Amino acid sequence: MRLLFMLTICLLAINAVGQTDLVSEKVNVVYEKDIKKLPTGTTPKYFLDSALVGACLPLFNKDEIKEVTVNSDSKFGEVYIATKNPGLHRFMTLEEIKNKYIESPSASTLYMVDNDLVKGNIADFKIDENYILSINVLCENDFGSLKGSVKSMNIIKITTKSEENLERAGRVYIKGTQLQAGL
Structure with missing residues (x-):
C-alpha cells in the first residue's frame, strides 16, 4: 500500500512539473517571409583594411583580426576591421x-x-x-x-x-x- 501511495505521489509530481502539452505545440516554426527585416540602408557598413566591403562582412580567419573599431557617430554604424596581413586575402x-x-x-x-x-x-x-x-x-x-x-x-x-x-x-x-x- 505504501508503495502504491509513493508511486501515485511520484506520478502526480511528474505530471505537475512535467511536459503536459503535445510536442507539436512547443515547436516554433518561423517562415522567412514573416520575419521583419531592417529597411535598406539601416545595417552597419563594414570596412576591411580601410576598404568598404558593404553590409556583409566577408568570411575569413578570425585569428587574422588585428583590431576592430566601431564608429557609432554615423547614422547606422560603421565597423572598421584591421587585419594582421592586409592584402593577403583573396x-x-x-x-x-x-x-x-x-x-x-x-x-x-x-x-x-x-x-x-x-x-x-x-x-x-x-x-x-x-x-x-x-x-x-x-x-x-x-x-x-x-x-x-x-x-x-x-x-x-x-x-x-x-x-x-x-x-x-x-x-x-x-x-x-x-x-x-x-x-
Missing part, C-alpha cells in the same frame, strides 16, 4: 567559387557554408579563398526527398578552416565497411 563570391572549382555546375545551386544554408543575396556573401578547407558537391539524386522531384540542382557545401572544422578534419570515422574523413 575574397571570392559564391558564384566565383562555383565557376572556379566545380566542373559543369548545375544551373540551380544551393550553397551551404559550415552546415548553414546561405540565404539572401548570394552576391554579397564572400569568403577568403585561403580560408576554404573543402568543397563538397551534392546533387539532387544524393537526397531521397529530392530525387525525381527536382531536376539538375547542385548543393555546394563549403567548409572553412575554423578551429572546429580543422579538428574534425583530422578524425577518421568507420561506418559499416567504409572509411570516411572527418568532413
